[in-house]
Amino acid sequence: MVEGKPEKIVIFATHGSEDPEKAILPFVIGNAALAMDVPVTIVLQSRGVTLVQKGCYEHIFAPGFDPLEKLVGSFVELGGKLLACIPCLESRKIAQETLVDGVELGKAASVVQEVLEAKAVLNY
Amino acid sequence: MAEVDLATVKAAKIVDARGSACPGPLLEAKKAIGSVPVGGILEIWSNDPGTKKDIPLWAKKVGHEYIGFLAGEGYERIFVTRKK
16 A cells, blocks of 8 residues: 555456456455445456456356446446456457447556556456 | 444334345445435345445445444344444
8 A cells, every 4th residue: 555645446357257256356346445435447458358348248257246247337337447458459359339338448558547546456 | 332222223224235245235335325314324134244344344434333233034234323
């Protein structure tokens, strides 16, 4: 934790359906943080970009947690920010139109900016 | 923490979050607290054993008061006073 910064956390999501638990956990923590009035950005990289891809994210479940679809929905509803990696989307031929509403797209500098503004960063 | 007899508490609102997994009950509590008058009590029902650990942390962070929990049949009743 870095003292003196406003409370904001950044969570990196880098797993998809190949590891449902690791895929869902960023959204579990992200929702909990929003419930606690802590602003959150989830950065979606590598296979993590599929977590906001329609037709995919509805089918990711892990025992003990709410379904990913529900968690993504509440994360957006509570004002969480989703930032998806443009090259990661392009390499998978995932079109922007197939993403959940509200997802922002960014490249490296956007990610660096998010991290610099955060009080803490979590990686999954 | 004020002494409150939870068994006789009259909650202003009850949220039934049974069947909801982590972090569902927390989100339900956040949604519901706004409809409880300041000074009133929110009662959350959960059968997720982690909820009674999470709710006190949530309440402290957002400025409300956790006042305890009671064991129900297969679930727990968790009580929070809205403070602001």
